[in-house]
Amino acid sequence: MIFKTRLKTFSAQAVELLLTALDEDDRIGDASGLPATLAAPCTQATIEDNYALCLQLWEQGFTRRELRALVRKVLRGATLTEAEGMRYKSIRARFKHLRFAQRLYRRQHDSTRLFKLITVFLGHFQDGFRYGNDQTLRLYGTLLTVLLSRPLWALMRCTLRHTRLDNLPGFMRHCQQQMHELRTLSMKPQLTGSEFHDVRKIISQQVSYYDTLRSLYPADRQAYQTSRFLANINGLMGQRHDGMVADKLAGRRHYDTPDALDAAISQQLRLLTEHASQGLVPV
Known part of the structure; x- marks a missing residue:
């Protein structure tokens, strides 16, 4: 599909709900788990x-x-x-x-x-x-x-x-490839800065999907719960990344120096990839 000039327009409420979701998309503390x-x-x-x-x-x-x-x-x-x-x-x-x-x-x-x-x-x-x-x-x-x-x-x-969007099979295939890459990277004992960034990009994209979904469909509690679970991981990784960037700019540590993931991040990533492999999340 190629979008033309006239795009579907949504209510001000949907936009406000999405802004709220963006404010929360790296909030740490809501690790209640993924929906069943x-x-x-x-x-x-x-x-x-x-x-x-x-x-x-x-x-x-x-x-x-x-x-x-x-x-x-x-x-x-x-x-x-x-x-x-x-x-x-x-x-x-x-x-x-x-x-x-x-x-x-x-x-x-x-x-x-x-x-x-x-x-x-x-x-x-x-x-x-x-x-x-x-x-x-x-x-x-x-x-x-x-x-x-x-x-x-x-x-x-x-x-x-005016951009070409993927079809549904292509989109689902892309998300499955992301979950496979996430599973592979999260199992490594140490990640370089670039690999850590790759993991964070996947999480950021997935939280953005559920942030948008929960804004379009406010009654979908599963979408909201998945959004909050992913936001917790995003926040933990954001804190870690801020430290990496600060060390790089101050000359204390090279950005790509290998290091182990924090235990809290590893645990949440394992839970996410397990749910994905069992078909409990649609990504």
Whole structure:
């Protein structure tokens, strides 16, 4: 399927529910377990509706000019206010969620190139001002001011609205491949930084699927419970990743140095892959 200009539009309530889910998608503490029954079966309509809601969330609520102004303020050496910092984080969350949607639902299972670059650079730029690394700030801030220009923004928005989505068998095959990769990596005694990042990408994509699903179908308690379970893993891995990035920028430890997964993360990953192999979660 190729989306045309007119996309399905969802209610403000669905968008607000998705924003709430994004606020919780790395919250630690809700490890009550996975549901004993499946969430609503995924259909072709689920794929199309999920992508449309993710795109609607990205398109609404901020402007290119606003984001570019935040980047330029930091580049000038000013410090973002607390409200501006939260705003930047919220905008970046919308980028990340749509990038996960592209990886999940597009036929290529990857982001469009320009959108991918901006999303990655937003993360590096945030690391720069979070950890006080001026070299990182200057590099990625300069790149972002170019990529956030009006012509490139229009081109990017066009590609987002006209993209080929995968069919249901292809989507399910992609998710099964992810679970196989997750199972293989989680069984290794140590992971490099790149392998750890690969595990986190899979978890982030899966939590994004259930975040969107629970927003479209608020009565689906299985989707909500799976979303919260995955968010706990995502939060634990996020804490670990923050430490890895801080060590890298401070020159204390190379990012790709092999290390064992924390016991809490390993336990939750094993539970997830066991449920997936038994067909208790639809991924």
